[in-house]
Amino acid sequence: xxxxxxxxxxxxxxxxxxxxxxxxxxxxxxxxxxxxxxxxxxxxxxxxxxxxxxxxxxxxxxxxxxxxxxxxxxxxxxxxxxxxxxxxxxxxxxxxxxxxxxxxxxxxxxxxxxxxxxxxxxxxxxxxxxxxxxxxxxxxxxxxxxxxxxxxxxxxxxxxxxxxxxxxxxxxxxxxxxxxxxxxxxxxxxxxxxxxxxxxxxxxxxxxxxxxxxxxxxxxxxxxxxxxxxxxxxxxxxxxxxxxxxxxxxxxxxxxxxxxxxxxxxxxxxxxxxxxxxxxxxxxxxxxxxxxxxxxxxxxxxxxxxxxxxxxxxxxxxxxxxxxxxxxxxxxxxxxxxxxxxxxxxxxxxxxxxxxxxxxxxxxxxxxxxxxxxxxxxxxxxxxxxxxxxxxxxxxxxxxxxxxxxxxxxxxxxxxxxxxxxxxxxxxxxxxxxxxxxxxxxxxxxxxxxxxxxxxxxx
Numbered sequence: 001x002x003x004x005x006x007x008x009x010x011x012x013x014x015x016x017x018x019x020x021x022x023x024x025x026x027x028x029x030x031x032x033x034x035x036x037x038x039x040x041x042x043x044x045x046x047x048x049x050x051x052x053x054x055x056x057x058x059x060x061x062x063x064x065x066x067x068x069x070x071x072x073x074x075x076x077x078x079x080x081x082x083x084x085x086x087x088x089x090x091x092x093x094x095x096x097x098x099x100x101x102x103x104x105x106x107x108x109x110x111x112x113x114x115x116x117x118x119x120x121x122x123x124x125x126x127x128x129x130x131x132x133x134x135x136x137x138x139x140x141x142x143x144x145x146x147x148x149x150x151x152x153x154x155x156x157x158x159x160x161x162x163x164x165x166x167x168x169x170x171x172x173x174x175x176x177x178x179x180x181x182x183x184x185x186x187x188x189x190x191x192x193x194x195x196x197x198x199x200x201x202x203x204x205x206x207x208x209x210x211x212x213x214x215x216x217x218x219x220x221x222x223x224x225x226x227x228x229x230x231x232x233x234x235x236x237x238x239x240x241x242x243x244x245x246x247x248x249x250x251x252x253x254x255x256x257x258x259x260x261x262x263x264x265x266x267x268x269x270x271x272x273x274x275x276x277x278x279x280x281x282x283x284x285x286x287x288x289x290x291x292x293x294x295x296x297x298x299x300x301x302x303x304x305x306x307x308x309x310x311x312x313x314x315x316x317x318x319x320x321x322x323x324x325x326x327x328x329x330x331x332x333x334x335x336x337x338x339x340x341x342x343x344x345x346x347x348x349x350x351x352x353x354x355x356x357x358x359x360x361x362x363x364x365x366x367x368x369x370x371x372x373x374x375x376x377x378x379x380x381x382x383x384x385x386x387x388x389x390x391x392x393x394x395x396x397x398x399x400x401x402x403x404x405x406x407x408x409x410x411x412x413x414x415x416x417x418x419x420x421x422x423x424x425x426x427x428x429x430x431x432x433x434x435x436x437x438x439x440x441x442x443x444x445x446x447x448x449x450x451x452x453x454x455x456x457x458x459x
Contacts, residue, residue: 075414079382
């Protein structure tokens with residue numbers, strides 16, 4: 001079990017006052033639960049979250065963009081696993097960068113991480129509103145958004161065990177739908193009289209490396225499930241072993257599912273420029289493959305997947321807010337666990353209120369905001385591995401240089417490459433958010449005259 005005490009970085013009468021013990025999570029998540037948590041967060045049907053947007057962006061080369069993203073994410077998933085082994089605590093990127101580079105950079109990294117963590121539940125609610133209003137046009141999208149937020153918040157307050165049970169059902173339903181979709185797509189392609197090029201989804205006329213890279217950068221938001229698994233470290237027995245395994249399994253399974261689904265979607269609907277509405281372009285694909293019936297089943301299954309993602313993403317970001325509140329980087333009210341279920345209720349309620357922005361924002365804007373925060377966080381974790389193992393721990397030898405230097409360096413370069421491929425809007429929003437974080441840091445530290453408190457986690 002973890003013993004938690006809050007102390008200052010250095011003894012000083014300027015340091016903030018010590019807080020009482022914020023409490024400990026219940027350690028009851030198995031490896032299976034972690035994998036389900038990550039897959040639910042990623043949403044096996046997440047291909048269709050930005051399907052129309054990225055397909056048009058890449059001129060019909062969505063599978064190629066997914067290949068590039070998957071390669072970068074597997075390298076980064078490896079780095080997450082190494083940092084979990086070093087620091088198996090809640091907080092994810094915030095905890096890792098804080099330990100590796102100090103409290104100030106840790107705060108900025110954690111703040112930037114919040115950009116994608118806070119807005120990922122919002123993305124799920126936005127998609128629920130889009131698809132349900134498409135299916136029930138008489139009911140405003142706002143009704144579906146508010147209702148979903150209320151139900152997800154209730155389930156998070158009840159406790160993580162209830163989320164795990166619901167996740168199992170919703171993930172299985174999505175996997176069954178994917179099998180049906182692939183089977184119907186193969187049948188549809190078999191009935192075509194014209195010759196079929198199996199490589200066309202990956203490369204055809206109009207291919208552009210910069211456009212594919214831009215699309216690959218946006219697709220990073222689909223892979224946030226493995227990152228979310230790391231936030232459950234304090235609720236998992238033997239996290240140093242189970243969390244790294246779960247991270248790699250979730251990344252690989254999710255990436256392969258995205259690749260297969262995007263490939264067949266591109267095969268059966270190659271006319272990427274004819275979508276009536278890019279936000280709901282997946283319905284055009286479903287109706288071509290299986291008619292109105294498959295379109296209706298898809299809507300129900302996809303909305304269920306979005307609901308599952310909203311549940312786990314709200315749970316995940318509340319743990320990051322908890323870690324920052326427990327450290328004193330945010331108001332300490334966020335760093336308290338309440339009720340017998342030991343849940344960070346204040347953080348959960350804050351995320352639900354922020355999610356109401358889904359009533360006013362566009363899908364394109366949210367996708368760009370999330371991708372900026374995700375890629376910054378991924379880059380920071382790759383660097384943290386090098387700093388912790390090779391600089392702080394002073395590990396030497398060819399094997400260590402490869403495992404803790406070469407692989408993380410490749411992960412860093414790949415995420416930076418994707419990061420620089422984002423749109424100008426992504427950078428505008430992301431840099432404004434980072435600027436706000438820097439202002440908050442100045443306020444918390446009184447322009448660096450005070451040090452942020454350091455949380456000591458002893459086994």
